[in-house]
Amino acid sequence: MDIRQQRKLDHIRQALSLEEGPLPNGFKDVRLIHEALPSLDSRDIDISIPFLGKTLTMPLLINAITGGTPQVTDINRRLARIAAKAGIGIAVGSQAAALRDPAMRESYQVVREENPNGIVIANVNPNTPVDQAIKAIEMIQADALQVHLNVAQEMAMTEGDRDFRHWPENLAELVRHCPVPVIAKEVGNGVSFETAQRLMELGVRCIDVGGAGGTNFIAIEMRRRGLASQEFEAWGISSAATLAEVVWSGCRTLPSDERLTIIASGGIRNGWEAAKALSLGANATAVAGSVLKHLLSSSDGEQSVEKYIEEYRQALIVSLTLTNSSNLDTFAQRPCLILGELKEWLEQRCIPLAFWTQRNKENPVY
Numbered sequence: 001m002d003i004r005q006q007r008k009l010d011h012i013r014q015a016l017s018l019e020e021g022p023l024p025n026g027f028k029d030v031r032l033i034h035e036a037l038p039s040l041d042s043r044d045i046d047i048s049i050p051f052l053g054k055t056l057t058m059p060l061l062i063n064a065i066t067g068g069t070p071q072v073t074d075i076n077r078r079l080a081r082i083a084a085k086a087g088i089g090i091a092v093g094s095q096a097a098a099l100r101d102p103a104m105r106e107s108y109q110v111v112r113e114e115n116p117n118g119i120v121i122a123n124v125n126p127n128t129p130v131d132q133a134i135k136a137i138e139m140i141q142a143d144a145l146q147v148h149l150n151v152a153q154e155m156a157m158t159e160g161d162r163d164f165r166h167w168p169e170n171l172a173e174l175v176r177h178c179p180v181p182v183i184a185k186e187v188g189n190g191v192s193f194e195t196a197q198r199l200m201e202l203g204v205r206c207i208d209v210g211g212a213g214g215t216n217f218i219a220i221e222m223r224r225r226g227l228a229s230q231e232f233e234a235w236g237i238s239s240a241a242t243l244a245e246v247v248w249s250g251c252r253t254l255p256s257d258e259r260l261t262i263i264a265s266g267g268i269r270n271g272w273e274a275a276k277a278l279s280l281g282a283n284a285t286a287v288a289g290s291v292l293k294h295l296l297s298s299s300d301g302e303q304s305v306e307k308y309i310e311e312y313r314q315a316l317i318v319s320l321t322l323t324n325s326s327n328l329d330t331f332a333q334r335p336c337l338i339l340g341e342l343k344e345w346l347e348q349r350c351i352p353l354a355f356w357t358q359r360n361k362e363n364p365v366y
Helices: 004-015 072-085 096-100 107-116 130-139 151-156 167-177 193-201 215-225 239-253 271-280 290-297 300-320 328-332 340-348
Strands: 031-032 049-051 053-056 059-061 088-092 120-124 144-149 182-186 206-208 261-264 284-287 336-338
Touching: 004 215, 004 290, 031 271, 059 072, 059 300, 072 088, 072 107, 072 290, 072 300, 096 130, 107 261, 120 130, 130 144, 130 167, 130 206, 144 167, 151 215, 151 271, 167 182, 182 193, 193 239, 239 271, 239 340, 261 271, 271 284, 271 300, 271 328, 284 290, 290 300, 300 328
Parallel strands: 059 088, 059 284, 088 120, 120 144, 144 182, 182 206, 206 261, 261 284
Antiparallel strands: 031 336, 049 053
């Protein structure tokens, strides 16, 4: 087994053993406003969304987890089976291993085999040439391509990349030439307003914010080296803060006839936090660590994940009911409050709180 295959297995083992954080995801500082006199039937609430030309039953993706070694093929097979049954999307882990070694392709291809009609997302690094990225897409008949932005993880790895000079220009080439939409995805340290603006200038129209507060790849890589660094492991922007920054950046940067699709990820643990992310402006949410732990830490792993997804769904429905929202478009117009550290962050970043707190009022910001 080469170092890359061993790293895949180390990632799974460490993700199961390490706690999330140390930074909080920030959603405790987002408060939804209760409606005591709703005018709807909660059984009629629609939480489905159009996404990548298909329909998801709810705004949820199983985010990139693994692939690239035979030992994890069954994980991807089971996750894809769950995604197909639930009607949600799924992304595979980095396909670099399969692009180097065709013998590794099965660990990714099982996802499309088990989920022939659903949304499946490919995954490559920002240095991947266009022809190789297209092979990754074709490998799983992908509906989109994630390009993972993992500079902090690379810096934490002894064997990690150190030269990032060509990331922007190559990402622009991928956006220009790939036959499916490109999703710029952070892996746990967040995307700032300025970075989101640069991504949009490169042609990116979908960003997975991947904020701090969930699976911590810096901590995982440090543990692989037998090290720990509280300062380094606390690097990044919380998921709630990065989501707000990217939402505001999209509104400020793109013309009125264009839209930035935003996926909220990074320590979103349940449908209650997902509702807060959607209220802040996310179009969809994505989870990875919680799903992996349910799958591998329980004797009835698939049933445990299915129960988790159903609880996620029900929390979203209750959240919409309690804000008198018949669907997610209506919910997105409801005001929310921003408190505590998140409020301080946005104020120091000169991002107006009125954008969220004064919806449905005469407000020139919104």
